[in-house]
Structure formats: structure tokens, C-alpha cells
Amino acid sequence: MANRLAQQTSPYLQQHADNPVEWYPWGEEALARARAEDKPILLSIGYSACHWCHVMAHESFEDPEVAAVMNRLFVNIKVDREERPDLDQIYQIAHQMLGQRGGGWPLTVFMTPDQKPFYTGTYFPKESRYGLPGFGAVCERIAEAWRTQRGQIDHQNTLLLEALARHVQTPAPGALSQRDIDAAIEGLQQSFDAREGGFGGAPKFPHPAELEFCLRRYAVTGDTGALEMAELTLAKMALGGIYDQLGGGFARYSVDGTWTIPHFEKMLYDNGPLLRLYADLWCVTGNALYERIVAETAAWIMREMQAPEGGYYSSLDADSEHEEGKFYVWSRDQVRAQLSPEQYELFAAHYGLDAAPNFEGESWHLRVVKPIADIARATGRDAAQCQALLDAARAVLFAVREARVRPGRDEKILTSWNALAIRGMARAGSVFGREDWIDSAARAWRYIRDNLWKNGALLATAKDGRAHLEAYLDDYAFMLAATLELAQARFDHGQVDFAQQLGDVLLERFEDRVGGGFYFTASDHEALIVRLKPVHDGATPSGNGVAAAALQRLSLLTGEARYAESAQRALAAASAPVHDLPHAHPSLLMALEEQLDPACTAILRGPHPAADEWHDRLVRQYLPRALILAIPENVHGLPAPIDKPAAPIATGWVCRGMTCLPPETEFEALARLVCNAGQSV
Numbered sequence: 001m002a003n004r005l006a007q008q009t010s011p012y013l014q015q016h017a018d019n020p021v022e023w024y025p026w027g028e029e030a031l032a033r034a035r036a037e038d039k040p041i042l043l044s045i046g047y048s049a050c051h052w053c054h055v056m057a058h059e060s061f062e063d064p065e066v067a068a069v070m071n072r073l074f075v076n077i078k079v080d081r082e083e084r085p086d087l088d089q090i091y092q093i094a095h096q097m098l099g100q101r102g103g104g105w106p107l108t109v110f111m112t113p114d115q116k117p118f119y120t121g122t123y124f125p126k127e128s129r130y131g132l133p134g135f136g137a138v139c140e141r142i143a144e145a146w147r148t149q150r151g152q153i154d155h156q157n158t159l160l161l162e163a164l165a166r167h168v169q170t171p172a173p174g175a176l177s178q179r180d181i182d183a184a185i186e187g188l189q190q191s192f193d194a195r196e197g198g199f200g201g202a203p204k205f206p207h208p209a210e211l212e213f214c215l216r217r218y219a220v221t222g223d224t225g226a227l228e229m230a231e232l233t234l235a236k237m238a239l240g241g242i243y244d245q246l247g248g249g250f251a252r253y254s255v256d257g258t259w260t261i262p263h264f265e266k267m268l269y270d271n272g273p274l275l276r277l278y279a280d281l282w283c284v285t286g287n288a289l290y291e292r293i294v295a296e297t298a299a300w301i302m303r304e305m306q307a308p309e310g311g312y313y314s315s316l317d318a319d320s321e322h323e324e325g326k327f328y329v330w331s332r333d334q335v336r337a338q339l340s341p342e343q344y345e346l347f348a349a350h351y352g353l354d355a356a357p358n359f360e361g362e363s364w365h366l367r368v369v370k371p372i373a374d375i376a377r378a379t380g381r382d383a384a385q386c387q388a389l390l391d392a393a394r395a396v397l398f399a400v401r402e403a404r405v406r407p408g409r410d411e412k413i414l415t416s417w418n419a420l421a422i423r424g425m426a427r428a429g430s431v432f433g434r435e436d437w438i439d440s441a442a443r444a445w446r447y448i449r450d451n452l453w454k455n456g457a458l459l460a461t462a463k464d465g466r467a468h469l470e471a472y473l474d475d476y477a478f479m480l481a482a483t484l485e486l487a488q489a490r491f492d493h494g495q496v497d498f499a500q501q502l503g504d505v506l507l508e509r510f511e512d513r514v515g516g517g518f519y520f521t522a523s524d525h526e527a528l529i530v531r532l533k534p535v536h537d538g539a540t541p542s543g544n545g546v547a548a549a550a551l552q553r554l555s556l557l558t559g560e561a562r563y564a565e566s567a568q569r570a571l572a573a574a575s576a577p578v579h580d581l582p583h584a585h586p587s588l589l590m591a592l593e594e595q596l597d598p599a600c601t602a603i604l605r606g607p608h609p610a611a612d613e614w615h616d617r618l619v620r621q622y623l624p625r626a627l628i629l630a631i632p633e634n635v636h637g638l639p640a641p642i643d644k645p646a647a648p649i650a651t652g653w654v655c656r657g658m659t660c661l662p663p664e665t666e667f668e669a670l671a672r673l674v675c676n677a678g679q680s681v
Contacts, residue, residue: 009463010080011410012048020067023078034075034113040146042074043109045081048410049265049315051324052123053106059126060135069136073143083461086521095120110142115529116157164530170515174575176592180582187583197233202257208273209537213586216624238293239368246398248296264325265318268417269540275424279431283622294428298437310447311413312421320407329363343393349375412463419478426489430619438489473520476506477547493635503554507566516573518544535574536584545587558639598657602674603642604630606650
């Protein structure tokens with residue numbers, strides 16, 4: 001008999017609908033029962049692509065004996081961290097405070113009926129192992145403590161709430177400067193792995209915000225050390241196992257320090273920003289490798305992650321047939337059986353099948369070990385011939401792999417993650433002149449606007465035609481940034497209107513009007529034990545940083561100073577944490593860069609195709625501090641800063657801040673103005 005999760009939009013919650021555990025979704029029904037029965041709550045937070053979440057589910061939540069213990073002792077609540085990042089953030093911080101160790105998923109929280117956590121952990125095995133106690137025994141001990149040590153729990157809760165209050169306390173606003181930007185680069189250099197790329201050791205995450213910050217530093221100042229950090233990391237990732245060498249797209253992280261073996265889940269939120277980064281890196285270097293990575297990743301997003309209605313799905317699972325990575329790895333015999341001897345020889349040398357297995361001692365996960373040029377020299381073949389053989393082999397193996405049992409796909413559509421993908425697809429489409437990629441981004445943008453924008457506010461998630469849950473800071477900030485990016489790829493009057501509506505909600509419902517900055521939840525959001533105002537970058541960029549940057553640009557397009565003033569207050573509010581650890585806040589520092597030296601806006605008008613050609617030539621350069629808008633002839637009534645007259649020939653206006661230079665009708669002169677305005681003075 002299904003429990004209360006069967007009707008939820010989250011595939012992760014639906015995965016637990018047939019558990020013998022009496023799961024509730026987060027909501028008043030569960031909280032009221034806990035209060036009425038004076039029972040502690042067992043809160044379990046995870047997501048559908050999470051390997052260890054599946055392990056704990058199979059071991060414990062599907063086990064009738066363990067479920068009986070849980071049902072007897074607790075009110076059990078299951079949460080999808082992707083739909084409720086507000087809850088996940090709060091209880092991850094609480095876990096770090098209570099346990100003095102890092103968090104992760106599954107997150108297991110025992111808390112009072114009024115939502116105060118008193119014991120936390122992550123994965124627990126059913127029986128004691130890995131140095132961890134068995135989950136059933138943990139449940140019994142927690143319940144005994146609830147019965148016999150209530151006073152100690154109450155005292156601990158008081159201390160925890162005080163610590164949380166200090167954690168979210170906004171220090172007095174201060175001033176950020178160029179010194180903070182310089183200090184961030186120095187901090188990244190100290191943790192940079194000069195051999196394998198990336199920051200720190202294993203496990204290695206992509207860190208797109210940090211890499212974007214480095215690439216921008218190179219574009220603005222010519223800092224070749226910053227470029228090296230970005231390019232070495234992105235090159236090593238592109239050649240490594242974190243990248244799907246047959247199907248395109250990146251996994252969430254590498255478990256080792258050499259990008260070889262990933263945690264195999266693929267998340268939309270990684271691939272959108274990485275798509276932008278590789279497109280921008282190609283603009284800087286012209287390296288064909290990066291063009292291929294962009295093309296394959298964009299193809300993967302459209303092939304496997306875009307719903308027929310237009311929105312993008314959330315993730316692909318790490319597991320298939322209950323084994324992590326099974327869909328992706330190969331034996332030598334499997335590969336040899338599908339390829340000609342000539343293809344196999346080349347494929348094995350390129351991807352390391354002629355060396356020892358790299359996955360669990362018996363299989364191979366593909367990563368580039370030997371470049372094609374080296375193989376061509378060693379075998380006396382032409383490099384182009386080798387590449388053709390390799391491409392043919394990859395196509396054969398991709399088709400074979402497609403017949404395997406596929407990893408599960410989480411088909412909920414998240415506003416914030418869609419925005420990251422829209423931004424990536426729009427930028428990549430602009431750089432490479434791919435109208436189909438821009439079409440894909442525009443379809444997803446329209447899906448969000450038409451289905452998750454209701455009564456002047458965003459909703460956070462949708463699936464099977466049902467959209468719900470109040471949206472968070474990241475939804476608004478990322479969607480605003482995506483709208484501005486899409487406007488640069490293909491301008492539409494409705495984009496400016498929607499951008500202003502998003503900006504207005506940010507100011508009205510999310511801004512801390514006393515201390516500055518933006519809360520993660522809206523002013524009318526459900527009351528939780530703390531209201532967070534996160535400023536650092538994590539797996540996704542900081543909502544405060546993205547909001548500050550996007551609002552500054554929105555101010556340039558609309559002439560509305562209140563957007564820029566709000567961004568300025570956000571930067572001032574974040575000054576203390578940025579001073580303390582500058583390299584952890586690259587999104588805020590990129591916004592600071594444009595506050596110190598405003599971006600330029602290039603408005604292009606004129607008949608087709610001349611103005612469009614100007615636009616295409618400009619957007620294929622890496623000008624991270626320039627907004628380039630080609631406004632169609634039939635569009636009128638725009639905000640004053642971009643409301644330039646229709647022109648009989650291709651004409652461009654370059655504006656720095658609110659000051660515009662005289663119009664230009666010669667492309668080379670216009671390009672010089674845009675490039676000069678896009679650099680730091």
C-alpha cells in the first residue's frame with residue numbers, strides 16, 4: 001500500500017512511495033502529528049540521482065523490520081533537496097554544527113516537533129559497518145534519549161539556535177575593492193593543482209564559478225596565470241572520465257584527483273555553466289577540443305534532458321540495474337566485439353584499454369590517455385584518418401550503449417537549474433551560430449515563463465503538468481541572468497518586461513532592506529527555524545552574487561537606478577565574508593568588478609542581414625563585460641537606454657553606464673569601441 005508520497009511531483013519522493021515506512025512529505029500534516037503525539041521527527045533528505053540515498057533506501061527503508069522501528073518511534077518525513085533547498089541548507093548547516101563534520105546526502109536528521117534538530121548524520125547502514133552504527137540501533141537510542149534526556153535536548157537546541165542566529169547575522173556593511181578581486185585570484189592559485197587542474201585534491205568538483213572568474217580576469221587584465229588555471233582545468237576535465245566520452249555531458253564530480261572516475265550522476269546544474277565556459281574558452285583559444293565538447297554537451301542536453309514541452313529535466317542517476325556506473329563502463333571483450341581490429345587498436349590506445357582496468361579492478365571507464373597525434377605518429381597513419389576511425393568507433397559504441405538499461409532520469413523541471421541551462425545554451429548558440437541551440441534555450445525559457453510564473457511570482461518546480469512550491473532566491477536570480485543572456489542571443493521585447501518583473505520581485509520580497517543582500521526565501525515564505533542569506537558559491541553559483549550582477553545589468557538596460565542600488569547594498573552586506581575568504585565568493589566578485597567599472601552596452605539596429613551579421617561577429621568574441629543587443633526593426637517602445645531609433649543601415653550605439661557615444665555605421669569602428677569599453681580602465 002502506497003504511503004503519502006505517491007502523489008508528489010518529486011521522482012525521489014515517488015521512489016519511496018511503496019516503502020513500508022509511513023513517510024510524509026514536508027508539510028503541516030506531519031508537523032501537526034508530531035506536535036500532537038509529542039514524537040520526534042525523523043527527517044531524511046536526498047535526491048533521485050544519489051547513489052548512497054539508494055543504498056540506504058534498499059537496506060533500511062525497504063526493510064519491514066527497520067520500517068516498523070521508524071514508524072513506532074518517529075513521524076517520518078522525506079524531502080527532495082532539489083525541491084526544498086531551503087530545508088536542505090538549514091539542516092546541512094545544523095549537521096555541521098552538531099557533528100563538527102561535513103554533510104552530504106542522504107542527510108538524516110532527528111528533530112523536535114518544532115523543527116529543531118538534536119542529532120544528525122548522513123548515510124547509516126542497516127547493520128553496523130564502515131565504523132558506523134546500524135540504523136535500527138541508532139533509532140532506538142535516539143528515541144530513548146527523547147524519552148529520558150529532554151532537558152539536555154532542550155538545552156542543546158537553545159545553543160544550536162543561538163549559533164544559527166550568529167551564522168546568519170549580517171555584519172555591518174563595508175566596502176569591497178579591487179584588492180578583494182586580487183586576493184581571490186591569489187587564494188585560487190594557492191589551492192590550484194598545477195598538474196591536473198582543479199582546486200584542491202580528491203574528490204574534485206568542476207567549480208564553474210571559480211573558473212569563470214579566472215577566465216574573466218584574463219579577458220579584463222591579461223592575467224595569463226588566471227587563464228592557465230581555467231584552461232588546464234577545463235582541458236583535463238574534457239579529456240577525463242568526468243566527461244562522458246561517448247555521449248557528452250559532465251558528471252557531478254570525480255572521486256579521484258585526476259578526473260578519471262566520476263560519481264556517475266549527471267546534473268543539469270553542472271552542464272549549463274560548463275557549456276558557457278567551454279564556449280567562452282573556445283573564443284579565447286580557438287582550440288577545436290572545446291568546440292567539440294560544447295557541441296556534444298549541447299546535443300546531450302537536447303537529446304536526453306529536454307522535455308517535449310520545452311523545459312529541461314533535472315538529472316540522470318548514477319546507477320543502473322542497482323550498480324553505480326554500469327551503463328558507462330566497458331570490458332575489453334565488449335569493445336573488441338563491436339569494432340574492427342583497426343578501430344579497436346586505435347580506440348584502445350586512445351582511451352587506455354591497453355592498460356590495466358581503472359574501474360573496480362575489472363572494467364574500463366573511458367578517458368583520453370594518448371592523443372590522436374601521438375597514435376598517428378606511432379602507427380604511421382595520417383592523423384585525419386585516425387580521427388575518422390576513432391569517430392566511427394565512438395559512434396558504434398554509443399549505439400551499443402544506447403541499448404543498455406539506462407540510468408533513471410529525474411524528470412522534474414526546476415526553475416533555477418533550467419535557468420542555468422538556458423544561459424549556457426543561449427551563449428553557446430551565439431558563439432557557434434547554432435540557431436537550434438538558441439531555439440532550445442528559448443523553448444525552455446518560454447516553458448518557465450508560461451508554466452511557472454503565476455500571479456506575479458515564480459514557482460520552483462513542475463512535473464506532469466503540475467507546478468508548485470514557492471520559488472527561492474536562486475530561481476529569480478538565475479532566471480534574470482538567463483533572460484539577459486537570451487536577449488543577447490535573440491532579442492525579444494517580452495524579455496525586457498519579464499526581466500523587470502523578476503527584478504522587482506527580488507527587491508520587494510527577497511531583499512534585506514535593513515542589512516542589505518538577499519534572503520534565500522521570500523518574505524512570505526513558510527516560517528522555518530532560521531532565514532538564511534547565503535553568499536558563497538557552492539555547486540551552483542551564489543544567488544546573491546548572480547542577483548547583484550544581473551540587477552546591475554538590468555539597471556543599464558532600463559535606466560532604473562534602484563536595481564543597481566540594491567546590488568550595491570548586497571555587495572556591501574557581503575563585505576565581511578568576502579574579506580575573510582575572497583576566493584569562496586567569485587560570483588560576488590564578478591558583480592563587484594562591474595560595480596567598480598560598469599559594463600558597456602552595444603545596441604545594434606538596422607535592416608536584416610547587416611545588423612545581424614554585426615551581432616554575430618561581436619558575440620563570437622569573448623567580451624564578458626559587454627551586453628550586445630541586436631534589436632529587430634519592428635521592436636519599439638523599449639526603456640530609454642536601449643530605445644534607439646530604427647536605422648536604414650546597420651548602426652550601433654555603445655554605452656558605458658548611462659552615457660552613450662555617437663552612433664557608428666562602420667563595423668570596425670564599432671568593434672573597437674565595444675572591445676575597449678569591455679576592458680578595465
